[in-house]
Amino acid sequence: MIARIGADTRALPVLALVVIVFGIVAAGNPTFAQAGTYAAIYAIAAIGLSLLMGNVNQISIGQAGFFGLGAYAVAYGTTSWTLPPALSWPLAAALGVAAAALAGLAVGFIALRFRGHYLAVATLAFGLICVGVFHESALLGGAIGIQNVPYPQFGPLTISGYPAYWFAWAFAALAALVSINLLRGRSGRAFETIRNDELAAEVLGIPTRRYKIVAFAYAGALAGLAGAIYAAFLGIVVPDAVSVQLSITLLLMVVLGGSGSVSGALIGAALLAIIDISGNQFENSREVAYGVLVIAVVIAAPGGIFGLIRARINAPAAPRRSSSPPAEPHAAIAPPANGRAPLAVSGVTKRFGGLVAVNDVSFTLERGTLTSLIGPNGAGKTTLFNAIGGIGDLTAGSVTIAGVDVTGQQPHRIAALGVGRTFQNARLFGEMTVLENVLAGTFRRRDPERIAVERAYATLERLELAPLANTLARDLAFGDRRRVELARAIAADPWLLLVDEPAAGLNASERDRLQRDLLALRDDGMTLLLIEHDMRLVMAISERVMVLKFGTLIADGPPENVRNDPGVVAAYLGTAVPGTATA
Amino acid sequence: MLQLLVAGLTVGSGYALVALGIHIVLRATRIINFAQGEFTIVGGLLALTFVEVFRANTWVALAGATIAGFVLGLAFERIVLRPAARSGEMALTIATIGMVSILLYGHALVPGWGSLPQPLPAFTGDVSDALDLAGVSIQIQSLWVLALLLLALAVLYVFFERTYYGKAIRAAANDPVGARLIGIDVTNARSVSVGLAIALAAYGGTIIGPITLVGGAGGVVIAIKGFVAAIIGGLESPAGCVLGGLLVGVIEKLIQGLPGVSYGISDPIVYALLLVGLLVRPQGLIGARGAVRD
Numbered sequence A: 001m002i003a004r005i006g007a008d009t010r011a012l013p014v015l016a017l018v019v020i021v022f023g024i025v026a027a028g029n030p031t032f033a034q035a036g037t038y039a040a041i042y043a044i045a046a047i048g049l050s051l052l053m054g055n056v057n058q059i060s061i062g063q064a065g066f067f068g069l070g071a072y073a074v075a076y077g078t079t080s081w082t083l084p085p086a087l088s089w090p091l092a093a094a095l096g097v098a099a100a101a102l103a104g105l106a107v108g109f110i111a112l113r114f115r116g117h118y119l120a121v122a123t124l125a126f127g128l129i130c131v132g133v134f135h136e137s138a139l140l141g142g143a144i145g146i147q148n149v150p151y152p153q154f155g156p157l158t159i160s161g162y163p164a165y166w167f168a169w170a171f172a173a174l175a176a177l178v179s180i181n182l183l184r185g186r187s188g189r190a191f192e193t194i195r196n197d198e199l200a201a202e203v204l205g206i207p208t209r210r211y212k213i214v215a216f217a218y219a220g221a222l223a224g225l226a227g228a229i230y231a232a233f234l235g236i237v238v239p240d241a242v243s244v245q246l247s248i249t250l251l252l253m254v255v256l257g258g259s260g261s262v263s264g265a266l267i268g269a270a271l272l273a274i275i276d277i278s279g280n281q282f283e284n285s286r287e288v289a290y291g292v293l294v295i296a297v298v299i300a301a302p303g304g305i306f307g308l309i310r311a312r313i314n315a316p317a318a319p320r321r322s323s324s325p326p327a328e329p330h331a332a333i334a335p336p337a338n339g340r341a342p343l344a345v346s347g348v349t350k351r352f353g354g355l356v357a358v359n360d361v362s363f364t365l366e367r368g369t370l371t372s373l374i375g376p377n378g379a380g381k382t383t384l385f386n387a388i389g390g391i392g393d394l395t396a397g398s399v400t401i402a403g404v405d406v407t408g409q410q411p412h413r414i415a416a417l418g419v420g421r422t423f424q425n426a427r428l429f430g431e432m433t434v435l436e437n438v439l440a441g442t443f444r445r446r447d448p449e450r451i452a453v454e455r456a457y458a459t460l461e462r463l464e465l466a467p468l469a470n471t472l473a474r475d476l477a478f479g480d481r482r483r484v485e486l487a488r489a490i491a492a493d494p495w496l497l498l499v500d501e502p503a504a505g506l507n508a509s510e511r512d513r514l515q516r517d518l519l520a521l522r523d524d525g526m527t528l529l530l531i532e533h534d535m536r537l538v539m540a541i542s543e544r545v546m547v548l549k550f551g552t553l554i555a556d557g558p559p560e561n562v563r564n565d566p567g568v569v570a571a572y573l574g575t576a577v578p579g580t581a582t583a
Numbered sequence B: 001m002l003q004l005l006v007a008g009l010t011v012g013s014g015y016a017l018v019a020l021g022i023h024i025v026l027r028a029t030r031i032i033n034f035a036q037g038e039f040t041i042v043g044g045l046l047a048l049t050f051v052e053v054f055r056a057n058t059w060v061a062l063a064g065a066t067i068a069g070f071v072l073g074l075a076f077e078r079i080v081l082r083p084a085a086r087s088g089e090m091a092l093t094i095a096t097i098g099m100v101s102i103l104l105y106g107h108a109l110v111p112g113w114g115s116l117p118q119p120l121p122a123f124t125g126d127v128s129d130a131l132d133l134a135g136v137s138i139q140i141q142s143l144w145v146l147a148l149l150l151l152a153l154a155v156l157y158v159f160f161e162r163t164y165y166g167k168a169i170r171a172a173a174n175d176p177v178g179a180r181l182i183g184i185d186v187t188n189a190r191s192v193s194v195g196l197a198i199a200l201a202a203y204g205g206t207i208i209g210p211i212t213l214v215g216g217a218g219g220v221v222i223a224i225k226g227f228v229a230a231i232i233g234g235l236e237s238p239a240g241c242v243l244g245g246l247l248v249g250v251i252e253k254l255i256q257g258l259p260g261v262s263y264g265i266s267d268p269i270v271y272a273l274l275l276v277g278l279l280v281r282p283q284g285l286i287g288a289r290g291a292v293r294d
Helices: A004-028 A030-056 A065-078 A087-113 A118-134 A162-182 A185-196 A197-204 A209-232 A244-255 A262-278 A285-300 A304-310 A381-389 A411-416 A434-441 A450-463 A478-490 A508-523 A535-541 A559-563 A566-572 B002-029 B037-054 B058-085 B091-110 B139-164 B162-176 B176-181 B186-207 B217-231 B237-256 B262-278
Strands: A341-352 A355-365 A368-373 A394-400 A419-421 A496-500 A527-530 A546-550 A552-557 B131-134 B136-139
Touching: A004 A262, A004 A304, A004 B162, A004 B217, A030 A162, A030 A185, A030 A209, A030 A244, A030 A262, A030 B162, A065 A118, A065 A185, A065 A244, A087 A118, A087 A209, A087 B262, A118 B217, A118 B262, A162 A209, A185 A197, A185 A209, A185 A434, A185 A450, A197 A209, A197 A381, A197 A411, A197 A546, A244 A262, A244 A285, A244 A304, A244 B091, A244 B217, A244 B237, A262 A285, A262 A304, A285 B058, A341 A381, A341 A559, A355 A381, A355 A394, A355 A546, A355 B131, A355 B139, A368 A381, A368 A508, A368 A535, A381 A394, A381 A411, A381 A419, A381 A527, A411 A419, A419 A478, A434 A450, A434 A478, A434 B136, A434 B176, A450 A478, A450 B217, A478 A496, A478 A527, A496 B058, A508 A527, A508 A535, A535 A559, A546 A559, A546 A566, A546 B237, A552 A559, A552 A566, A559 B002, A566 B136, B002 B037, B002 B139, B002 B162, B002 B186, B002 B217, B037 B058, B037 B186, B037 B217, B058 B091, B058 B186, B091 B217, B136 B139, B139 B162, B139 B186, B162 B186, B176 B186, B217 B262, B237 B262
Parallel strands: A368 A527, A368 A546, A419 A496, A496 A527
Antiparallel strands: A341 A355, A341 A394, A546 A552, B131 B136
């Protein structure tokens, strides 16, 4: 992630220079200036779409609709209001951008209830609805649209022709800066975790849906801004100009340039603006070429042009620790403020169709204890974890965390209370480094970046992972993956930690380490609930063992009692068939 | 009223076939083929070529266009979809959007096709021939469209439910890994599925051709109405797709038939139905709950 955005920040000054040089060269050449202005207008919309596609994995084929909202707001406002010219464009543009952002929120809200392909269809429908409404609305001029849209005027300066180039690029630069800011630091990491693994992001307290909806609104607002500039620059808005083809062209720019990067969006927009102008006499073949190009790019270079360039830009240095002493050394874990039991599960039942995976389970955990949940495969242990963490709805029962009823809450809300979780299959963010993974784990603390980095390093040192800080998570060895996931889960100092089979696949020395680490966490005051199959580990570290069989809690008590419980022995080894046992 | 109903069922037949095609590609590749509507347009134009170049009648043209559509589908799968699938689902979806651009603008470049819609000869008699039914005049062509839709459905049903090969394709779509384990050529099944879907598009584009004309830039509109149909009826259910298609056609004609309603406003209303449908009943009228939400 830092590599992605880092390459972006390195490339942007170069691109800015290109824009400035081109602008100076284009001073005497109206065609150049026009192509350059279009490039800026497209770039603004493409930057938003790029964030949507590259960072939250959502396709939109409806960006022309948002573009149209901005364009028509300006066309209508500036031609029908009686306002001083210096006011009318900014006001109409602001309204258009706001309308587009709101529409983006709405589309995002509707679309995010469904999987990817429904979403793309919903955006396409939105775009077509907009064109249809523009086409049918007498107020907006119907099929012939709105003509004679005045140029924006600021005092003696009229924004038309050559000045429009600088005007449009100023907005594009602003959009680029805002995007870069969104993509770095805490919010940037959140976007990156969503791209990598949504569920893992949620259990770190990252509100993934909110981020996606914000991405939609942001992409919508930028498309609206592009439309607002377009209307003023061209002086005419017709429904056909904001048709599906514009949406496809914007998509192509992003794919061509490389989605998820600001530089890629700029490169893609500039290229298409140039092809657009120079290919004017080749109508139809030009669009066919676009189609061929987009298919060729997704097949041959899915990262787009900037994806190819990025590999050649040296990865920038990872964030370094400040030399000052740790602002907040690893303190003992603060217990839930109100002194209530960290976790109380009451009558929890989860059915999948006819299968009862968890059946009327109730228990309460004491603060600062380590409890293990054991049971044969398929006993419902992970399902119970998911139920506690808010993943999936409960069929019945309630979950109370530190006195707060969290039944039915989204996972990120439960995580935000101070609950950490690891997964059976160590769901790390593969495209992020170990340090970035752990930094993402600090999300819910809202620390300033410097403190967050400090905290992440301290966590890594605690688990002796510091040498791996800059390794990409997908390149890690298996045992290290588990330890990094643990580091990520404890980076925000949760007071309740749910650990799902941490010892699975570990060798003997790794298991000893794990045992030490878990005990140390408990001694810090953390409350741990552990799913584990390794009985030696379970018996060695647990103060309490609960046994789940076919979803039902069949034993609960100190390890030695549970070990000798006939029901438990039967669950694991089976019972002798009466009459055959004696030999 | 009855007249509007028949007119609705007629255009709805086209949407039903598009929805079915989308359904088949979705089953085989897990993505939505945004180019399905464009293939419908191209299919109608292929029929036109058979009529104009080979002096075929519309029946022969229908067979020719369907076979040509199948071949086109195989090529589409081999040249575009299969390589793009390696870059992920999003890339695959984007590739079908690229295909929209190619077909939408490309068909205008083909000699004899052009960018303006053209008439296809009627299946029997003249396009304007009508049957007088208790004072309501019903276009003979409409009846042909409905009959041909039923024929296509019957053939598809027999193929997917009664033949070994059809069942193998369904198995490959349901569970590619499992199908591979029992010796089904999943790659081949996928390619035949896409071929069938595009053949269906060509068939659909041809049967409605005499009434709605063939060619033009309406592919995106046809495609989105196919989506609306598929989503209203249930994207995962073939019967739902057909029902949804007919329903969308009827709703569209009824809206257009309302007094004082501008002809062009029916489309945005139908699209809005899609958004409402997505919100209210994402699994469609026919479809298992939980199939859609994540």
